[in-house]
Amino acid sequence: MVGMVVLIHPTIDPRACSPPLGLLTMAACLERTGFLVRVIDCQVEILSLSEVLALDPLCIGIYASTPTFPKAIEIVKEIRAFASVPIVMGGPHPSFLDREILEAVPELDYIIRFESEEAMVHLVKDLQNHQLSRTIPNLTYRVGDVVCRTDLAPPLKPLDELPFPARHLVDMSKYPAVTGGAFITSRGCSYKCAFCASTFFHRELRARSPEKVLIEIEDSCSRYGLRFITFFDDLFAFNRERTIDLCTRLQEADLALQWGCETRIDTVDPELLKIMYDAGCRYIFFGTESGQETTLKTIGKRLRTQAVHDVVKAARDQGITVKTSLMIGLPTDTHDMVLRSIDFFQEIQPDYLAALIATPYPGTPIWTHPEKFDVVVIDHDLSHYDYKHVIMETSHLKAENIWDLYLETLAFNMEHSPLDLVR
Ligand code: B12
Ligand code: SF4
Numbered sequence: 047m048v049g050m051v052v053l054i055h056p057t058i059d060p061r062a063c064s065p066p067l068g069l070l071t072m073a074a075c076l077e078r079t080g081f082l083v084r085v086i087d088c089q090v091e092i093l094s095l096s097e098v099l100a101l102d103p104l105c106i107g108i109y110a111s112t113p114t115f116p117k118a119i120e121i122v123k124e125i126r127a128f129a130s131v132p133i134v135m136g137g138p139h140p141s142f143l144d145r146e147i148l149e150a151v152p153e154l155d156y157i158i159r160f161e162s163e164e165a166m167v168h169l170v171k172d173l174q175n176h177q178l179s180r181t182i183p184n185l186t187y188r189v190g191d192v193v194c195r196t197d198l199a200p201p202l203k204p205l206d207e208l209p210f211p212a213r214h215l216v217d218m219s220k221y222p223a224v225t226g227g228a229f230i231t232s233r234g235c236s237y238k239c240a241f242c243a244s245t246f247f248h249r250e251l252r253a254r255s256p257e258k259v260l261i262e263i264e265d266s267c268s269r270y271g272l273r274f275i276t277f278f279d280d281l282f283a284f285n286r287e288r289t290i291d292l293c294t295r296l297q298e299a300d301l302a303l304q305w306g307c308e309t310r311i312d313t314v315d316p317e318l319l320k321i322m323y324d325a326g327c328r329y330i331f332f333g334t335e336s337g338q339e340t341t342l343k344t345i346g347k348r349l350r351t352q353a354v355h356d357v358v359k360a361a362r363d364q365g366i367t368v369k370t371s372l373m374i375g376l377p378t379d380t381h382d383m384v385l386r387s388i389d390f391f392q393e394i395q396p397d398y399l400a401a402l403i404a405t406p407y408p409g410t411p412i413w414t415h416p417e418k419f420d421v422v423v424i425d426h427d428l429s430h431y432d433y434k435h436v437i438m439e440t441s442h443l444k445a446e447n448i449w450d451l452y453l454e455t456l457a458f459n460m461e462h463s464p465l466d467l468v469r
Contacts, residue, residue, distance in 0.1 A: 063221060304328045
């Protein structure tokens with residue numbers, strides 16, 4: 047008999063949402079192995095518990111980032127109150143806090159840490175055979191009251207061996223046009239910024255071949271009529287040659303497609319920006335974080351403000367809409383330094399400025415070593431970890447200062463008509 051797996055993506059904020067690509071890639075691997083998969087992306091679909099249980103799944107899998115973790119736990123407890131079906135959780139939050147979570151939540155059976163395609167297929171096969179082997183990688187489980195872990199598998203490669211995300215398992219028409227066309231062409235990053243967990247999550251930067259990426263884009267465009275897509279990679283343009291290769295292919299494919307991406311300031315230059323523009327690039331989000339070089343150094347961002355100035359100008363001159371970010375409440379920032387950062391962004395005139403309150407997400411250096419950064423966490427409600435709440439105070443900035451500076455930065459956006467694309 048073919049087994050069914052239910053995968054749930056909880057949400058706290060359904061605005062500007064996009065299909066959950068990691069979960070859909072895992073779903074595609076399960077389908078490839080012969081399992082039936084039902085994906086419930088709560089951003090666009092709600093299913094009652096009785097409808098979920100009527101599917102009689104072999105197992106229910108739930109994704110959790112830090113802000114969606116409380117919601118994910120609510121779902122776990124609701125299911126467990128009515129059924130004994132095995133429940134597994136994955137995603138960034140449980141990956142970094144697996145032991146603590148399994149110890150605190152007896153209703154949850156398993157956590158798969160980090161990249162989960164291989165482990166999930168293995169686990170579901172074992173559940174179907176009623177025999178759990180200890181060779182499943184990345185697994186955290188319980189034996190009696192004791193929480194145990196298996197070793198991590200090496201990062202998956204080549205990524206081209208993975209199937210494309212199973213977009214057919216969600217209703218693509220329900221996502222907003224501007225964010226629904228989501229793609230990921232690489233995993234990981236080679237930097238270790240103090241507020242970011244990416245490098246620790248993926249461990250190694252790996253990229254898919256431009257050839258395969260283009261096939262996925264062509265296929266999705268023809269199925270779902272996408273006119274604008276976003277590359278959500280951490281560091282889209284990390285390799286100049288590869289970026290040019292993908293741009294050339296996009297241009298030759300002549301899909302009448304416009305696109306956006308997220309990348310670092312120091313991965314592009316005027317020549318590359320022109321190539322990207324000619325291939326349809328109309329939007330870039332640069333994680334700039336601060337206009338102060340000392341702060342950029344403290345957080346390990348390693349950017350020059352002159353480079354930020356030059357690249358923002360070059361991209362806008364090229365006709366690309368530019369969004370930059372300013373993090374409020376970073377270690378070592380004083381009130382005046384943040385005001386000077388706001389001035390800096392006012393001077394360089396990006397089209398949009400994302401105001402983000404610095405947040406110590408699990409897995410990030412600030413979260414792991416708050417003492418090194420001289421910060422104190424003051425809010426432990428994880429649903430507030432959304433860059434919009436004050437979660438920590440620094441040696442120079444108390445909660446009220448951070449909030450006031452945040453409002454001041456938001457005002458910058460008001461003057462520049464905010465289009466809340468993503469983040
Ligand atoms: C792209 C991205 C987004 C996109 C998502 C696009 C999309 N449609 O998928 C957007 C912009 C929407 C987004 C939003 C947010 N993001 Co984000 N995002 C990323 C980024 C850069 C890449 C994620 C990705 O796709 N990776 C590739 C895939 C393969 O990985 P994955 O999705 O994690 O899935 C794998 C595993 O997690 C696991 N898995 C996934 N689902 C499930 C389910 C089960 C049952 C199991 C077992 C396993 C499993 O298997 C997958 C395949 O290997 C990561 C950084 C990173 N490199 O991971 C940050 C990252 C995940 N995001 C982060 C954050 C903080 C957020 C926000 C909270 C920010 C905010 N605005 O509040 C929101 C939360 C959204 C939510 N609903 O949870 C943090 C998470 C830290 C943490 N401890 O939670 C990260 C790590 C970046 C950082 N700042 O450190 N994000
Ligand atoms: S913030 Fe950007 S550059 Fe820094 S570690 Fe995260 S993904 Fe890499």
